[in-house]
Amino acid sequence: MCGIVGLFLKDKALEPQLGSLLTKMLITMTDRGPDSAGIAIYSDNSIGNAKLVVQSDTPELDFEGLTDALSEAIGAPVTMKIASTHAVLDVPQSALDAARTALKTIKPALRVMSRGGSLEIYKEVGLPKDVAARFEIGQMSGSHGIGHTRMATESAVTTMGAHPFNTGDDQCLVHNGSLSNHASLRRKLRREGIHIETENDTEVGAAYLTWQMQNGATLGEALESSLDDLDGFFTFVVGTKDGFGVVRDPIACKPAVMAETDQYVAFGSEYRALVDLPGIEDARVWEPEPATVYFWSHTDQPTQEKAA
Amino acid sequence: MQTLDMADIALREMNATLHAQAETTNQTAWEIVNPKGAHAIACGLDAPIEVTVKGSTGYYCAGMNKQATINIKGSAGPGVAENMMSGTVVIDGDASQYAGATGHGGLLVIKGNASSRCGISMKGINIVVHGNIGHMSAFMAQSGNLVVCGDAGDALGDSLYEARLFVRGSVKSLGADCIEKEMRPEHLAILADLLEQAGADAKPEDFKRYGSARELYNFKIDNAY
Numbered sequence: 001m002c003g004i005v006g007l008f009l010k011d012k013a014l015e016p017q018l019g020s021l022l023t024k025m026l027i028t029m030t031d032r033g034p035d036s037a038g039i040a041i042y043s044d045n046s047i048g049n050a051k052l053v054v055q056s057d058t059p060e061l062d063f064e065g066l067t068d069a070l071s072e073a074i075g076a077p078v079t080m081k082i083a084s085t086h087a088v089l090d091v092p093q094s095a096l097d098a099a100r101t102a103l104k105t106i107k108p109a110l111r112v113m114s115r116g117g118s119l120e121i122y123k124e125v126g127l128p129k130d131v132a133a134r135f136e137i138g139q140m141s142g143s144h145g146i147g148h149t150r151m152a153t154e155s156a157v158t159t160m161g162a163h164p165f166n167t168g169d170d171q172c173l174v175h176n177g178s179l180s181n182h183a184s185l186r187r188k189l190r191r192e193g194i195h196i197e198t199e200n201d202t203e204v205g206a207a208y209l210t211w212q213m214q215n216g217a218t219l220g221e222a223l224e225s226s227l228d229d230l231d232g233f234f235t236f237v238v239g240t241k242d243g244f245g246v247v248r249d250p251i252a253c254k255p256a257v258m259a260e261t262d263q264y265v266a267f268g269s270e271y272r273a274l275v276d277l278p279g280i281e282d283a284r285v286w287e288p289e290p291a292t293v294y295f296w297s298h299t300d301q302p303t304q305e306k307a308a
Numbered sequence: 309m310q311t312l313d314m315a316d317i318a319l320r321e322m323n324a325t326l327h328a329q330a331e332t333t334n335q336t337a338w339e340i341v342n343p344k345g346a347h348a349i350a351c352g353l354d355a356p357i358e359v360t361v362k363g364s365t366g367y368y369c370a371g372m373n374k375q376a377t378i379n380i381k382g383s384a385g386p387g388v389a390e391n392m393m394s395g396t397v398v399i400d401g402d403a404s405q406y407a408g409a410t411g412h413g414g415l416l417v418i419k420g421n422a423s424s425r426c427g428i429s430m431k432g433i434n435i436v437v438h439g440n441i442g443h444m445s446a447f448m449a450q451s452g453n454l455v456v457c458g459d460a461g462d463a464l465g466d467s468l469y470e471a472r473l474f475v476r477g478s479v480k481s482l483g484a485d486c487i488e489k490e491m492r493p494e495h496l497a498i499l500a501d502l503l504e505q506a507g508a509d510a511k512p513e514d515f516k517r518y519g520s521a522r523e524l525y526n527f528k529i530d531n532a533y
Contacts, residue, residue: 253405255386270366271345271366272345287402
């Protein structure tokens with residue numbers, strides 16, 4: 001099972017409500033997966049800094065003195081905002097890679113949830129309502145976001161096994177389904193030097209997209225080649241700095257419903273997830289086609305590409 | 309007209325109320341409001357009542373239906389009218405995957421499009437889709453009629469037994485052992501009757517008939533990979 005939701009806002013007036021709308025959508029999907037939940041939120045980043053979201057099982061120990069130690073290590077100012085087990089570290093864009101490297105020695109137990117200029121990922125074991133409350137997702141504003149509630153099949157129920165998965169700067173992925181060739185693909189990607197942390201199948205899917213894009217593919221191209229190289233069932237929703245995309249495997253067993261109005265484009269594993277959105281009664285509601293890449297961007301025209 | 313508001317009553321209570329209607333009930337017209345995509349609405353009915361669902365439904369609406377006439381004034385989620393035995397289900401909007409799966413009888417009308425696996429393993433149900441259907445429709449269909457006024461997706465009628473498939477538009481590809489067949493007068497009569505029952509404005513002569521080549525009925529070494 002697993003439940004996925006996504007919301008891409010066209011109308012800036014809705015931006016202050018992004019967190020609360022996404023939270024409601026995800027809570028509706030709770031009975032599709034009670035194991036862990038996560039939300040990725042993209043918000044405007046006019047300051048130009050980069051954000052590193054880190055997680056700790058013992059935040060009171062690990063977050064103490066973290067800003068000073070990190071600031072000293074990278075020779076640049078660092079600010080931190082703590083939300084339960086997560087902390088958002090604000091660092092200069094130019095020092096992002098140095099900060100990630102430095103964290104490994106300063107606090108080896110910290111796990112990086114996300115990195116990028118606009119993206120923040122919050123995820124933990126537990127029900128969507130509890131995870132959303134813990135991080136106060138309902139108060140957050142932003143331009144687009146995706147969420148996931150997990151019914152674990154391929155790997156353990158842990159924070160690192162929760163979705164969304166960060167695939168690169170400002171990129172993330174959620175998945176409903178199961179990949180059957182993840183073990184061989186993980187070995188291949190590790191040989192190519194791609195870092196894969198867990199035994200989770202979706203992380204391999206995320207790493208595959210990262211690898212494709214490192215080798216020059218656009219996100220759309222990476223998603224299209226995933227249709228050939230990933231074996232198994234999947235409905236993917238991906239987030240990028242300025243948009244979000246959807247792709248389903250050619251068999252398309254895993255459910256997906258989309259709705260579009262002048263104000264937003266929304267995705268849900270089921271129509272139930274969309275029923276409280278404003279103006280849903282008059283929205284265009286449809287099922288995304290199998291083996292077709294859909295993408296909406298704040299900067300470009302929407303695209304729909306049928307894979308060859 | 310009796311109204312059941314799903315904002316006020318639980319799903320089980322609503323279905324139990326409909327189940328309690330006997331063959332001889334005088335309360336024959338029911339309306340369900342605020343369905344909001346809930347699962348298993350109006351499942352397992354067995355009385356000659358008319359139920360109108362005012363909105364879109366989630367998984368398995370009108371499953372196992374007997375006798376009742378159910379009209380969904382919106383779109384239906386996966387598995388609508390699954391294993392229907394008799395009666396009529398009409399969907400004003402679209403239907404998600406495996407609509408009418410394993411149905412033994414009755415009439416399922418989809419006024420919009422149906423998604424993948426429409427009529428999978430159908431066993432006597434009649435399905436009329438005013439729009440298009442998705443891939444793998446009528447997979448292993450055993451008997452009954454599937455009528456499609458629009459186009460059909462990939463692998464139509466794969467491993468088909470004896471169901472009849474009528475398609476007016478294009479067929480993206482035929483599944484294993486499914487072939488185009490001659491349209492004889494008796495088929496035109498069946499089709500004309502179903503189109504009329506379904507309120508579809510289409511001419512039987514514009515359709516093509518597809519059915520089983522009956523090559524998979526017995527084991528043949530040529531069929532093995």
